[in-house]
Amino acid sequence: RARSTNTFNYATYHTLEEIYDFMDLLAAEHPQLVSKLQIGSSYEGRPIYVLKFSTGGNNRPAIWIDTGIHSREWVTQASGVWFAKKIAQDYGQDPAFTAILDNMDIFLEIVTNPDGFAFTHSKNRMWRKTRSLTSGSTCIGVDPNRNWDAGFGKAGSSSNPCSETYRGKFANSEVEVKSIVDFVKEHGNIKAFISIHSYSQLLLYPFGYKRESPADKDELDQVAKSAVEALTSLYGTKFKYGSIITTIYQASGGTIDWTYDQGIKYSFTFELRDTGRYGFLLPASQIIPTAQETWLALLTIMEHTLNHPY
Amino acid sequence: KEDFVGHQVLRISAADEAQVQMVKELEDLEHLQLDFWRGPAQPGSPIDVRVPFPSIQAVKVFLEARGLRYTIMIEDVQSLLDDEQEQMFASRS
Numbered sequence: 001r002a003r004s005t006n007t008f009n010y011a012t013y014h015t016l017e018e019i020y021d022f023m024d025l026l027a028a029e030h031p032q033l034v035s036k037l038q039i040g041s042s043y044e045g046r047p048i049y050v051l052k053f054s055t056g057g058n059n060r061p062a063i064w065i066d067t068g069i070h071s072r073e074w075v076t077q078a079s080g081v082w083f084a085k086k087i088a089q090d091y092g093q094d095p096a097f098t099a100i101l102d103n104m105d106i107f108l109e110i111v112t113n114p115d116g117f118a119f120t121h122s123k124n125r126m127w128r129k130t131r132s133l134t135s136g137s138t139c140i141g142v143d144p145n146r147n148w149d150a151g152f153g154k155a156g157s158s159s160n161p162c163s164e165t166y167r168g169k170f171a172n173s174e175v176e177v178k179s180i181v182d183f184v185k186e187h188g189n190i191k192a193f194i195s196i197h198s199y200s201q202l203l204l205y206p207f208g209y210k211r212e213s214p215a216d217k218d219e220l221d222q223v224a225k226s227a228v229e230a231l232t233s234l235y236g237t238k239f240k241y242g243s244i245i246t247t248i249y250q251a252s253g254g255t256i257d258w259t260y261d262q263g264i265k266y267s268f269t270f271e272l273r274d275t276g277r278y279g280f281l282l283p284a285s286q287i288i289p290t291a292q293e294t295w296l297a298l299l300t301i302m303e304h305t306l307n308h309p310y
Numbered sequence: 311k312e313d314f315v316g317h318q319v320l321r322i323s324a325a326d327e328a329q330v331q332m333v334k335e336l337e338d339l340e341h342l343q344l345d346f347w348r349g350p351a352q353p354g355s356p357i358d359v360r361v362p363f364p365s366i367q368a369v370k371v372f373l374e375a376r377g378l379r380y381t382i383m384i385e386d387v388q389s390l391l392d393d394e395q396e397q398m399f400a401s402r403s
Contacts, residue, residue, distance in 0.1 A: 012401035013394065124312040125391055126345060126360065162340060165349070200348065249351030276321060276358055276383055279347050281390040284397050 040179030071116030151209025208244030316363030
């Protein structure tokens with residue numbers, strides 16, 4: 001076990017326990033800035049934690065970032081750990097970022113699907129879904145990115161419990177999804193929502209379940225363009241950007257369609273490295289460069305959110 | 311622990327909508343136990359699928375019989391997983 005977040009090894013993949021230990025270390029090292037919230041418990045009873053980064057105020061406008069909703073996308077949880085450390089170490093050091101945290105809170109959910117993530121370490125590295133049981137089927141799990149109440153059940157998800165894109169019996173059936181839904185509704189002041197996946201190197205905005213463009217399409221497209229330029233500036237990693245349905249495929253019941261429909265204008269999904277040499281098995285040597293370049297895109301989105309209150 | 315020895319990840323290039331539909335037919339053949347890493351979407355966008363060893367021959371015959379071009383993105387999934395595990399243990403020690 002690392003004794004501090006300075007000795008923690010960000011250049012390797014970690015187990016659920018190691019990541020949860022990391023969260024405790026970070027909160028203990030920065031008690032004025034970092035707190036660990038439990039927003040629920042997973043289907044198998046694991047705590048679902050969110051790190052809150054706040055410099056004061058009450059229910060300030062906030063930015064939400066989540067990683068690992070698809071458990072096998074290991075570079076995303078690993079990047080989430082790196083983001084957490086970056087936030088803590090840059091506050092008070094980097095003026096642009098300090099301005100963001102002086103005015104907004106950041107919520108970071110690193111392991112959004114803890115049961116699935118534990119299963120990728122214990123039994124099946126390729127596991128993507130939750131681990132909930134479906135009555136009447138021997139197949140397990142629901143795709144937590146098809147279970148949201150946005151176009152739920154439409155084309156772009158499956159009704160077959162054995163499918164990797166099984167939507168579940170009803171919207172928010174998965175406690176891992178419902179916990180976020182309740183948190184977002186309870187908080188009521190989240191202004192940007194960023195859900196991070198891998199792979200394909202894409203930055204996406206709504207919608208996935210319908211072809212109609214979001215009302216804020218032009219602005220979202222412009223923000224995505226700037227964010228991708230910032231990301232590419234570091235290592236030259238090429239990203240495409242656009243709406244989910246036009247850039248990758250039709251997907252119903254998706255996270256950011258729901259958050260956008262809730263009025264959270266700056267709703268984005270990332271698909272991190274790579275474009276398909278390793279896919280979900282991205283070598284650990286690429287964790288830090290992936291996190292570093294993604295951070296520049298996140299900064300762009302966060303700055304835009306700060307400078308365009310609504 | 312699930313073992314992926316001999317599993318391959320194929321990258322399929324569907325040239326047109328008809329070929330996308332053919333890949334969707336493949337997706338429906340549950341006995342092949344295919345795991346689509348990137349599902350069939352629009353012509354021109356890559357389709358990545360992990361194919362268990364027992365299904366490889368059948369899948370390649372299916373693709374070649376229909377003129378669907380593919381490349382092998384990952385020759386053996388297990389060998390990458392072994393590398394990953396080794397790296398994790400090495401970094402712990």
